[in-house]
Amino acid sequence: SQKIEQNSEALNIQEGKTATLTCNYTNYSPAYLQWYRQDPGRGPVFLLLIRENEKEKRKERLKVTFDTTLKQSLFHITASQPADSATYLCALRPGDMRFGAGTRLTVKP
Amino acid sequence: GAGVSQSPSNKVTEKGKDVELRCDPISGHTALYWYRQRLGQGLEFLIYFQGNSAPDKSGLPSDRFSAERTGESVSTLTIQRTQQEDSAVYLCASSFSGTFPSGANVLTFGAGSRLTVL
Numbered sequence: 213s214q215k216i217e218q219n220s221e222a223l224n225i226q227e228g229k230t231a232t233l234t235c236n237y238t239n240y241s242p243a244y245l246q247w248y249r250q251d252p253g254r255g256p257v258f259l260l261l262i263r264e265n266e267k268e269k270r271k272e273r274l275k276v277t278f279d280t281t282l283k284q285s286l287f288h289i290t291a292s293q294p295a296d297s298a299t300y301l302c303a304l305r306p307g308d309m310r311f312g313a314g315t316r317l318t319v320k321p
Numbered sequence: 322g323a324g325v326s327q328s329p330s331n332k333v334t335e336k337g338k339d340v341e342l343r344c345d346p347i348s349g350h351t352a353l354y355w356y357r358q359r360l361g362q363g364l365e366f367l368i369y370f371q372g373n374s375a376p377d378k379s380g381l382p383s384d385r386f387s388a389e390r391t392g393e394s395v396s397t398l399t400i401q402r403t404q405q406e407d408s409a410v411y412l413c414a415s416s417f418s419g420t421f422p423s424g425a426n427v428l429t430f431g432a433g434s435r436l437t438v439l
Contacts, residue, residue: 255430313363
């Protein structure tokens, strides 16, 4: 069955630095990989998706890469701000509708 | 509606009681999903409805859990004989899997129903 791993439960960085979160997967070849953001007490919110034939996708300060050989996606937030503090989740699509466990990012002023 | 609506937002019940949680998806979304999230934990997939196809119930943790969906509209998640371990936030999401682009299944989540079993 598919397996998704987000390598860090928590990541603490200083404001202004770049945050890099990792999503690894096994036993599947997704057509898309999605990233969501979840704030405490709220449902996840979709941020970006990247297709299997795309190496990189950008949206404002966010950048996602997708390496189908390594079976890995990296999610970068540049010039991080305390407001970026949240849990970030990845998901494979189409797939079994499961999400990674998430990485809790804390950006300290 | 404009978003996914879930009710109740908060439910406190006694162990052994049955509870029903409701989800009203975005109009036109053919797919509907239920997830459970325990405190400090990740999303746990429960069940998935896609149009008129048989639902994917592979995530339901026990036969105390069941869900129904009427056509492509409202869904109800029922938990019978609740246990303290059922305490969690139950999140519903919907997607229009036919576009953006086909198969991408971008999910829109509701705010969740927080269930506390005493």
